[in-house]
Amino acid sequence: MSEQPTLPQGMVEELKTALGDTAVITDSDAVAEFHDPYGIPDDERFLSSAVVEPKRTEEVQSVVRIASTYGVPVWPHSQGRNLGYGGASPRVAGSLQISLRKMNRVLEINEELAYAVVEPGVTWFDLYDALEAGGHDLQVIVPDLGWGSVIGNQLDNGMGYMPLGQDHQTLTGLEVVLADGSLLRTNMGGIPESKSWHIYKRGMGPSLDPLFAQSNFGIVVRAGVWLQRKPEAYAPLILTLQNEEDLEAGVDAVRTLRLEGMIEGVPALMPIASGVPQLLDVEHPGGSLSSAENIRKYAEDTGLGMWQVRTGLWGPRGVVDAKLSRMKEVWESIPGAKIISERIYAPEEYSEITLSYQKILAGIPTMSLLEVSPPGLAHIGFSPIVPLQGDEVRNVLNEIMQRTSEEGMNFLGSVYSFNARSACIVAGIPFEEGNKEQAEKAFHLARRLVKEIGAMGYGEYRAHLDFMDDALDVHSFGDHAYRRFTETIKDAVDPKGIIMPGRHGIWPENHRHERAVRPS
Template sequence: MTTLLPPGVSEESFRAAYDEFVALLGQERVLLHGKDDLTEYRDPYEPESWELFLPSAVVHPKSTEEVQEVVRIANRHTITLWVHGAGKNNAYGGGAPGVNGAVTISFREFREVLEINEELGYAVVSPGTTWQELYDAIQAGGHNLMLSCTDLGWGSVIANATEHGLTYTPYGQDFQMPCGMEVVLPDGDVLRTGMGAMPNNNAWHLYKRGLGPTLDQLFMQSNFGIVTRMGVWLAPMPETFRACWVRIWDEKDVIPLVDRLRELRLDRTIEGVPVMYNTLLAASAMSKRTQWYEGDDPIPDDIIDHVAKELQVGRFGLRFALFGDEQVVEYNWEKCRKAFETVPGADVWSTKCAGKDIPNLEHPGERTAGGIPGMTALNQTYWYSEEHGGHIGAAPAVPLTGEEFYKSHLLMREVVEKEAGVDYMAGIPIINARTVLPIACITYDTTNEEQSRDSYEAAKLLITRLAENGYGEYRTHIDTMDHSQATFSWNDNAYLRFVEKLKDAVDPNGILMPGKQGIWPERLRPQR
C-alpha cells in the first residue's frame, strides 16, 4: 500500500476504503500513490523535489451515482477527498489536492455534452467536459450559437465556472453563464439548485433562481458539494464581430485608457470581458526571454521599451470585442475609436468579420474573444524555460478607475520584481463595468528551486500588501488559500466564522476538500 495517507487515517482504514473504491469503479479507475504514476495529479508548477500537494489515490467516477458512492465510502472511513474537473488549472495547482494525502476525485472520464438547445440558447454539460469538447459539439450539431470560452480549451467548463474562471463574450461578464446545477453533497445525497428542485421542471437551466434562497453560489469556490451537472448559457451567433485593439507606449497613459474604457463599459457600448496586458506578458506569447535579456535580474525599463517597439505590443495593450447587427457594431466601433484616440499616443484598430467567420481569424486572441477555444496562451509559461516553465501569482479585485488600477499595478510590479526577483507580467481582465481583476503572473523556472521558492513566498507577500491597500483576492492558488482567507477578517472574521458553521453542518465528518478557500471543518481546524 501507499506510504502516503489522508490526514488522521490509519493504514487499515485507508486499505478498507481503497478496496471499496476498487469494488465500485474497477482497478483501472483507481490509481494508488507508490504503485501508479500520479505525476499529472500533482501541482505541475512546483519543483519535482517538493511533495506539498500529492494524492494518496485518484478515483475516476463516470456518473453522479458513482460520485455519491465514492463520497459515502469516504464518510465511512473518514477519507479526505479533493475534486478537480479536467485538472488543468495549472496556475492554481492543476490536478493537485489542496491537502497532502487526500484522495482525488478526477472527472477526466466523466465528460459528456448532455444537451444543446439552440432555440433557448443553452447547453448542459458534465463535470469533465472541456471547452474544446463543448465547442466541437456545437459545431458538429450545426448550431448557430456562440460559446463564451476561456483562453485554454483543455479545461473543464464546470470547474472553470465554479472557480470564477474567466470567459470573454457577453455571458462572461460577471460570470453569467452557469444556470442550474446538480450537486452531490458531502453526505452523499444529491440536490438540484433553482428550478431543478421541482421534479421534471422545464426551466431548470433557463431561470437562475427558485423558490426560497438561491443556493448556486454556495457551490462556487466552496467545499459544500460537488457539481456533477450544469447548464451553460450560449448566445446566438452574431451577424458581425469586431475584435478591437488599443495600444499605448507610456505606462502612465494607462490611467486615461482605463477611464475611457470604464465610460464605455458603464454605458454598455462595450460588453463582454475586455482584457489588458503589459509588454512582457504579450512578449511571452510570441518570444523567449533570452531573445531580449540575459541577466538574472528583472528586465529593466529600457529593454522593456525596446521589446514593446520591436514586437509592436506597446507598454499596455487592450483587447475588446463588439458583437451584433452590423449597423450597431459599426456605430459602437466609431464611438470606441473616437474615445480611445483621446488617450495620448494611443493606436486604435480592429478586425471585422461575420460571426460565422470568427474561426478563420488569424490572431489567436481574436479567436478567443469570439468564443473559439485554443491553446496558444500556454506559451506564456515558457518565458524562463520552455520545458520547465511555471507561474503563480495574485489576482485582486480593483475599482475600475485609472488611478486605482495604476496604484495596484505599481504595487504588484514592485513586489514581483523585488521579492521574487523575476519579470513582472500582468493579464488584466475587466470583469464588469466597475471592476478590473489585474492578475500578476509570477513566472519562473521550476527546476530552479530558489527562484520557485521566492516566487511562492512573493505571492503570499503580494496578497498581504494588496490587502493592506484595500484589494482582496478573487481566486487563489491551493498554497495561498489560508493566507488569502486571513485577509478577509472584517468583524473578527465574521465571514469565515459563518461559512465554518455551514461547513460543519453539511459536512460533519469534514471529508470534502478541507481547507479549500481557507474553510476548514472542525475535525481538521487545529492543523490550519
Template sequence: MGFGMNYAHHQCIGGLEVMLPDGDVVRTGQFGISNSPSAFLSKFTYGPSVEGLFLQSNLGVVTKLSLWLTPQPQAYMACTFSVQEYDGLAVMVDAFGEMKRNGTIQSCVWFTSLIETLCIMGRREDFWKGPGPIPDWRLEELRKETGFGHWYARWGLYGPKRIVQAQFDEIKAVMAEKAPEGTITGVLFADDGGVDAASVPSPHGDMFVGVPSLWSLPLINWPIPKDRAGKAAHGDYAPVIPSSGKMVLEWMKVSKPICEANGVELMADFFMHERHIVLMNMFTWDQTDPEQKEKMQRLYYGLYEEAKKRGYGMYRGHVNHMDLIAEMNDFNNHAYNRLVEKIKDAVDPNGILAPGKQGIWPNRFRHLRDTQKPTV
C-alpha cells in the same frame, strides 16, 4: 471568468444539480421543479438562491450545470487599443471603465502589457543578455524597436452589423478625445447567417469567439536559458481592484519593484468588468533552481502584504495559500468564514469533502488551519 458577451461565467449559470456530502441530491433555481420548462432559462427560485455555495467551495459535488451560451452573431469585430506611455494606463482604464458601465462595450476588456507580449514571442535572453530582469531603459528600446505599446486593450463587439459598427465608431470617438495619442484598430467579420467562430483567424478570433487556444503557453519558458535544461513553472497573484485608473496604475508601480527585487519583470495583465478588474501578476521560474523557487515565495508574500494593506481580495489562489487568502475576510472577527464553516458542518458533519479548500475547514480538521506567513 472568460471572454465574449457571457464572460462572467458564474452569472450565466441557469441551474445546478449537486450531490451533497451525505449523498443527497439537490437542484437549484427552476431546475428544482421536476417539470419546469424554465429549468435552464432562469436561475431565480422561491427562496434563497444557493448556486454560489457550490462555486469555489467544498460543500458539494456539481453533477450537472446549465450554462447559457452566446448565439452566433451576425457580426463580430476584433478590437484593440494601445498606448506607448507607461502612465497612459490610467486614462485607458478610466475611459474603458466608463464605456463598460454605460453599455457601449458589453464584453470583457482584456489588458496586456509589453512584457507579457515579449514573453509570448521568445525568452528573456532573446531580448536581454544581462543579469536579472530587463531594465527600463532596455524595455524602452524594445518598445521602439517592435512598435508595440506599453499597454494593450483587446475586446470584441458582437451583434447586428450596423450596431457593431456604431459601437466601434463611438469607442473610436471617445478614445480620440480621452487618449488621442493611442492607436485603435477594428477588424470586422460578418455573415447574415451568423459568423462561424472557426473561420475567424488568429489573433482576431481564438478565445474571443469561443475557440480554445494555447497561444500564450510559451510565456512560461521566459526565464529558461536555451543552452541548459530546466523545468518551467508559473504562478500568479490575482487581486480584485476597483476599475480606477489611479488605483490600477498605483498597483503596477507598487508591484513592479517587488517583482524586480526577486529577479523577474512585472508581467501583468487584467480583465475589466463593469466596476472592478481582476488582475494577474504572473511570474515564471525554473523549478529545478532552489534559489528561484525561494524568490517566488518571497515575491508572492510581498504582493500579498501590499494587497492586504489596500483591502484587495483575491480572485483565485494556490492550495498552499488558501488559508492566507481566506483570512483577509476579517470583518466582525471573520464572520463570513464562520458562516460558511457553519454551513460546512451542517452539510458535511464528517468533513469528508476537500477539507480546507478555499480556507473552509470542517470542525474536526479546523485545528489544521494555518494563516501565518511562512518564513522564507
C-alpha cells in the same frame, strides 16, 4: 522523492468494487501525474493517497459514501488544469482525489434558449466541437486555454471574454453530490421535470448556485451553461496606448466605455511583454526585455505601444459600426492611442480567422497561450480585485512591483475588467519549473503579496492552494465573520469534513487545527 500517503486497509477494495479495478489508481507514478506541476519540488504537504475516475454520478456518490465511512477527505477536480493556483493537488495530504475527466458528456444543447447541459469532464474543445457538429448557431464563451473543464473553470470564477463572461454569468442550474452522498439540484431544478432549471438563476428562497463556486459544500456533477448566439457581425479589436504613463487614462477610458455599454464581456489590458505574444502569436521575448530601453524599442517595432486592450464587438452590423465609432471617439482622445480593427467577420467567415486572440473572442478554443510561452516556465498567480479607476490600478501595480523587486523576482501583470466597476490584476510570478530555490522564492513572494496587498484593502478573486488561508484571513471584518459564517455552513452540510477541507480557507471543525500548519 516524497513518499506517497496510502489509503486505510480495505478502502481500496471497496472503491474497486464500486468503480472497477481500472478506475482506482494507487501506483505512485500514476498518482503523481495528478499533482501540481508548478509546486515546490519534494513538498509533501499536498500529496494525495490515490485517484479515482468515476464515469457516472452514482459512482461519485459511492465514492463519497465510502470516503465518509473511512474518514478520508476527498478532493474532486474536473480536468485538473488549475495551473498557477495549485493544479489538482489537495489541500490536505492523504486526500483521495476524484478526477471527473471521464464524466465528459454533453447532455443537452438547447438551440432556442441558447444553453447546454454538461458534465464536469467536458472541456471547452468538447463543447465547441459538439456545437459545430450539430450545426448550431451558438458559441461558447471560452478562456485563454481550451483544455480545461467548462464547469471546473467557472466554479473557480475563471475568465471568459465574450459578453456572457462578465461577472461569471454562464453557469445556471447545478446538480451536486453532497457529503452524505445525496443529490441536490439548485434553483428551479428542485422541481421534478422542471422546464426552467437552466434558464433562471434564482429559485425559491436563497440562490444556491453561487454557494458552490470556490467552496467545499458539494461536488458539482452537472451544470447548465449559457451560450451566445453567433452574431451577424464580430469585430476583434486591439486598443493601443503608446506610452507607459497613459495607463491611467486608458483604464478610465475602458470604464467610460463599459458604463456606456460600448464594451462588453471582459476586456484585457496587457503590458507589451504579455500582450504581443498573445495578440500576434509570437514567442514570448523573455530576457530580451530586461531594460526600459529594450521594452520601448519592442513597443515601437511591433507598433502596439506600451499597453494593449484585447476586446471585441458583437451584434448586428449597424450596432457594431456605431459602437466602434463611439469607441474611437473616446479612446483616441488619448494622445497617440489608436484602435486596430482589421476586419469584421460574419459567422460563415470564422474559418478564416487565424490569430488566436480573434478565435478566443469568437468562441473558438485554442492552446496558443501555452504554445508561445517559454518551455519549462512555471508561475504562481496573484490576482487582487481593484476598482476600475486608473489611479487605483496604477497604485496596486506599483505596490506589487516594489515588493517583487525587493525579492529579486519578476512578474507580468495584466488588468481584466470583470464588469464596468471592477478589475482584476492578474500577476503571474514566473520561475523555472522544477527549480526548488526559484519556486520557494516565488511562493514566498506570492504569500507576501497576498498578505500585504490584502492589508491595503485588495483581496484576491481566486487563491493558490498554498495561500487560501492567507487570502481568507484578509476578510477580517467582524472578527472574521465571513469565515465563521462559511464554516458554520460547512459544519452543517458536511459534519465529517469529507469534501475538500481547507478549500479557499473554509475548514470543517475536525480539520480546523490544520489552518495554522503552513510556512510563514
